[in-house]
Amino acid sequence: MSSLHEEVKSKMVEQVVKYAAQVNKNRRELHFKEGDLVLIRVRPERFPPGMYHKLHGKKIGPFKILKKLGSNAYLIDLSSNFQFSPIFNVEDFTAYQGSMYSQELEDLPSTVPQIQPTPEIVNSILTRQFVSTKRGGYHKFLVKWASKSKSEAVWVQGYEVHRFNSQLYKDYVEHY
Numbered sequence: 001m002s003s004l005h006e007e008v009k010s011k012m013v014e015q016v017v018k019y020a021a022q023v024n025k026n027r028r029e030l031h032f033k034e035g036d037l038v039l040i041r042v043r044p045e046r047f048p049p050g051m052y053h054k055l056h057g058k059k060i061g062p063f064k065i066l067k068k069l070g071s072n073a074y075l076i077d078l079s080s081n082f083q084f085s086p087i088f089n090v091e092d093f094t095a096y097q098g099s100m101y102s103q104e105l106e107d108l109p110s111t112v113p114q115i116q117p118t119p120e121i122v123n124s125i126l127t128r129q130f131v132s133t134k135r136g137g138y139h140k141f142l143v144k145w146a147s148k149s150k151s152e153a154v155w156v157q158g159y160e161v162h163r164f165n166s167q168l169y170k171d172y173v174e175h176y
Contacts, residue, residue, distance in 0.1 A: 030090045032074060037062040037096035040076065046084045049157075062096040121146040122165040125172045126153055141172075 032038060039061035044052045067075040069087065078086040123146040131137055139158040144150055162169040 030093060030095075032065050032068070032090070032093065032095070034065055034067060036065045037098075038065060038076070039063075039094040039096050040088060041092040041094070043092070059094060062098070122161060122168055125161065125168065126150075128172075128176070129155075 039059045040063060041059050042052070042057065046052075064077040065074050066077050066086075069075055072090045074088055074090065074093070076086045076088055078084075122143045124144045126142040126144055128139055128141045130139055140155045141158060141161050142153050143156055143161060143164075144153045156164075158169070
């Protein structure tokens with residue numbers, strides 16, 4: 001029985017080596033230095049729901065690499081209006097083939113949806129609604145912002161209301 005186990009173990013090691021060779025055959029090794037310019041592949045999961053759609057640009061940039069964080073992670077110089085993490089995997093990079101000066105980089109229009117900062121204070125919850133989905137559903141709330149009129153109320157999901165004003169959300173849920 002032990003010889004059978006040894007034989008199976010050696011076959012498994014052999015298959016793992018073959019699999020690794022096949023997978024690594026098309027892998028590209030990319031290395032960047034601080035200050036290099038790169039284009040970034042934009043993945044929809046980096047954006048809040050509804051902010052990204054298939055007609056937006058697939059790559060944005062060029063952006064400057066600020067720091068290498070590991071063998072495959074880099075910190076990128078993103079402007080604050082993107083509102084997502086400036087840390088990217090090397091798989092999302094394409095080396096930028098061009099020469100641009102820092103002034104030209106600032107003047108480039110963005111092809112990515114700009115996430116507008118929302119007002120931070122929810123003044124009141126006007127009503128709620130349950131939205132059914134294949135996965136169950138979620139509650140959305142019609143909220144009035146403190147800095148806007150009632151006619152500018154917007155629908156927001158429950159977790160966002162909780163994030164903006166957790167006490168108001170708890171009071172509303174307890175009352176209704």
